[in-house]
Amino acid sequence: MQVDPKRLARALNPQTLVVVGDKGPNFQWLENNKDFEGKLYSVQVDPNEIAGIEERGYTNFTKLEDVPEDVDLVICAVPRNVAPYIVNDAVKKHVGGMVIFTAGFAETGEELGAQLQERIIEMARAEGLPIVGPNCMGVHNARLGVKFTADQPKVGDGNVSYITQSGTHGASLSMLSPQLGIKVTRTVSIGNAVVLNEADYLEFLRDDPDTHYIGMYLEGVKDGRRFFEVLRETVKKKPVVIWKGGQNEAGQRATRSHTASLATSQALWDGMMRQVGAIGVNTLDEMLDVMACLVHNKPPTGRRVALMAMTGGQSVAISDAFGRASLDVPELSASSYERLGEFFNIIGGSYRNPFDMAGTIGMAGDPGNFYKILDILAEDPNLDSFVYEFSAGFFIRQWRGEEGQKQLTDMLDGLDRFRERVGRPLILVVHPGHLEAEILPLKQELWRRNYAVYGNFDRAAIALSRVTTYYEAHPPA
Amino acid sequence: MSDPIATARAAGRTLLTEVESKELLHNAGIRVTQARLATSADEAASIAAEFGFPVVLKVVSGDIAHKSDVGGVELGLADAGAVRAAYDRIMASAKQAVPTAKIDGVSVQQMATPGTEVIVGLTTDAQFGPVMMFGLGGIMVEVLKDVAFRIVPLEQRDAKQIIREIKGFPVLEGFRGKPGADLSALESMILQVSEFAASHPEVAELDLNPVFAYPDGAIAVDARVVLAAE
Numbered sequence: 001m002q003v004d005p006k007r008l009a010r011a012l013n014p015q016t017l018v019v020v021g022d023k024g025p026n027f028q029w030l031e032n033n034k035d036f037e038g039k040l041y042s043v044q045v046d047p048n049e050i051a052g053i054e055e056r057g058y059t060n061f062t063k064l065e066d067v068p069e070d071v072d073l074v075i076c077a078v079p080r081n082v083a084p085y086i087v088n089d090a091v092k093k094h095v096g097g098m099v100i101f102t103a104g105f106a107e108t109g110e111e112l113g114a115q116l117q118e119r120i121i122e123m124a125r126a127e128g129l130p131i132v133g134p135n136c137m138g139v140h141n142a143r144l145g146v147k148f149t150a151d152q153p154k155v156g157d158g159n160v161s162y163i164t165q166s167g168t169h170g171a172s173l174s175m176l177s178p179q180l181g182i183k184v185t186r187t188v189s190i191g192n193a194v195v196l197n198e199a200d201y202l203e204f205l206r207d208d209p210d211t212h213y214i215g216m217y218l219e220g221v222k223d224g225r226r227f228f229e230v231l232r233e234t235v236k237k238k239p240v241v242i243w244k245g246g247q248n249e250a251g252q253r254a255t256r257s258h259t260a261s262l263a264t265s266q267a268l269w270d271g272m273m274r275q276v277g278a279i280g281v282n283t284l285d286e287m288l289d290v291m292a293c294l295v296h297n298k299p300p301t302g303r304r305v306a307l308m309a310m311t312g313g314q315s316v317a318i319s320d321a322f323g324r325a326s327l328d329v330p331e332l333s334a335s336s337y338e339r340l341g342e343f344f345n346i347i348g349g350s351y352r353n354p355f356d357m358a359g360t361i362g363m364a365g366d367p368g369n370f371y372k373i374l375d376i377l378a379e380d381p382n383l384d385s386f387v388y389e390f391s392a393g394f395f396i397r398q399w400r401g402e403e404g405q406k407q408l409t410d411m412l413d414g415l416d417r418f419r420e421r422v423g424r425p426l427i428l429v430v431h432p433g434h435l436e437a438e439i440l441p442l443k444q445e446l447w448r449r450n451y452a453v454y455g456n457f458d459r460a461a462i463a464l465s466r467v468t469t470y471y472e473a474h475p476p477a
Numbered sequence: 478m479s480d481p482i483a484t485a486r487a488a489g490r491t492l493l494t495e496v497e498s499k500e501l502l503h504n505a506g507i508r509v510t511q512a513r514l515a516t517s518a519d520e521a522a523s524i525a526a527e528f529g530f531p532v533v534l535k536v537v538s539g540d541i542a543h544k545s546d547v548g549g550v551e552l553g554l555a556d557a558g559a560v561r562a563a564y565d566r567i568m569a570s571a572k573q574a575v576p577t578a579k580i581d582g583v584s585v586q587q588m589a590t591p592g593t594e595v596i597v598g599l600t601t602d603a604q605f606g607p608v609m610m611f612g613l614g615g616i617m618v619e620v621l622k623d624v625a626f627r628i629v630p631l632e633q634r635d636a637k638q639i640i641r642e643i644k645g646f647p648v649l650e651g652f653r654g655k656p657g658a659d660l661s662a663l664e665s666m667i668l669q670v671s672e673f674a675a676s677h678p679e680v681a682e683l684d685l686n687p688v689f690a691y692p693d694g695a696i697a698v699d700a701r702v703v704l705a706a707e
Contacts, residue, residue, distance in 0.1 A: 220604075223604075224602065224604030224605040225605055228605060257600060259596070259598025259610045259682060263602060263610065268605055268626050270626070271628070271642075272627075272628055275631075275638075
């Protein structure tokens, strides 16, 4: 459908929200949106439900047309047989847009479901009504407090938007993001995506000033060619991270050439992603790993990383992980080595990059050396990104008590100053170790300080590599 | 100049013969070994003389899918006498193997010096429209499916990347003193096929398989074009 971007913006940034067909005992749609900053109304004809709605303090009407003002977004939660009537009411009222939570349409494979869906599509197209869904969780707008599940964040300064074909993954991404310091602008669960498709949403986010980073969960696209073209334009403006689900679907088609027989949907998808330079991920965790790296760091300038590990074993493991992820672990400059050689404890330690530095900065060493090492790395010309691992399972004993906590805070302040000074990515690895519960507050503090924090080297390396590859293809202006 | 697409359409075919496929690609400026249909042993010999020896002879029939299985392919024919004899042998053995086959004749083809085999292909995806494939030929494509895809139209950067993306790329870079393949010739061929696809929406599938890649240049040795159903 040709989407009027202003109308879609009105629907996704509503001032007036109407829930049609909410039911007890939980009245989930009204209750999810109780923090909504605009006006919230209910439409329900069932007297048994109306009582509960009014008890909770919501104003109810029995018809959409009775709502005494312009309606920007309708959330439709009626049974599927009724849905076309609500669409018809919405069309007559010229609402901004509509979320159809109701399921039971073409996705069932039944004739009736397909017919109902067809009627809805026809009415929507005729009037240009943007419909999210059907069979979806709909719209989360973090700034305005529009939610499709109660624990979604309400924050005003988001810069990340998620579009997802799964309501569950949309809910998880939006709810897991805040603790990682990822600020969500909006999440849209798009369901069957039959009126607005994936490319329509992507196009909207491309031009959305409150969206600087885009994450998508897709199982397929309705119009691959248009999606390819919109994606190609979008990645030039902002990073797009796509988690493609359903990777093992067999291609189904009769073919007469080698080429066609090899063109599985996943092979084409992978080629398309590389062609445009979008970031592909395979799991929810990987999506969040990449998003954290993107939002918390300036764009990397290349693939050369400095790896600060605490012990010999860790320094080998961290090098392996970053090497596997096609990042380079270069030698430092001669001048850096000269300066490090003046104080670095090389008995049971190393500063070649990777660093093995516990013996120099902590435990038996001098905490002051930590700052010296950071100063030298900040001035080394051979480095694009920095990785610091805490070996928290060992150091946790040293950080206990008031003195230990102060030492830890000083160290984190030092990392903050270092990151500020270098203006390049600094990502952190905190293995949960054997004291996971005791280490959690450290991770939370690091998230609060807006660091991308990883539980192991491989996740850190893969995330940084993907982000670096994105910026190689699309250098920041 | 005849129009192989029109010829095939007129005959109600969507599969072009190798001769038609090569003519179509040759007309588009894509390097292919020349191939022409002969309907007699004498005609085969005279085409061979025009192309220069040695040549390859292949049976031409819409009813025979695997030409070599029916004795329908003879390689390295070095003079006119060998070509005449091969023509007769091919016609006889093809007829014997598939008595019901309608045989158009034999294609006479330039015989290219063997090079590193690669495949350059095109197909039409229901979602993405025309897409291109690149891979190493033979076992690498058949068994390991070591291929990469891009959506048409490809840009220079895409042509570079599609070649470098396959796992077998080191084979094309040269190894153990063996010189590498002419990558810029492969890139040019890929871009030419992309342009060909963009300007021929009626072509649904295309295999250049194999393409021989040399240290200097590349040439498609076999070609198959499939038209979209009308």
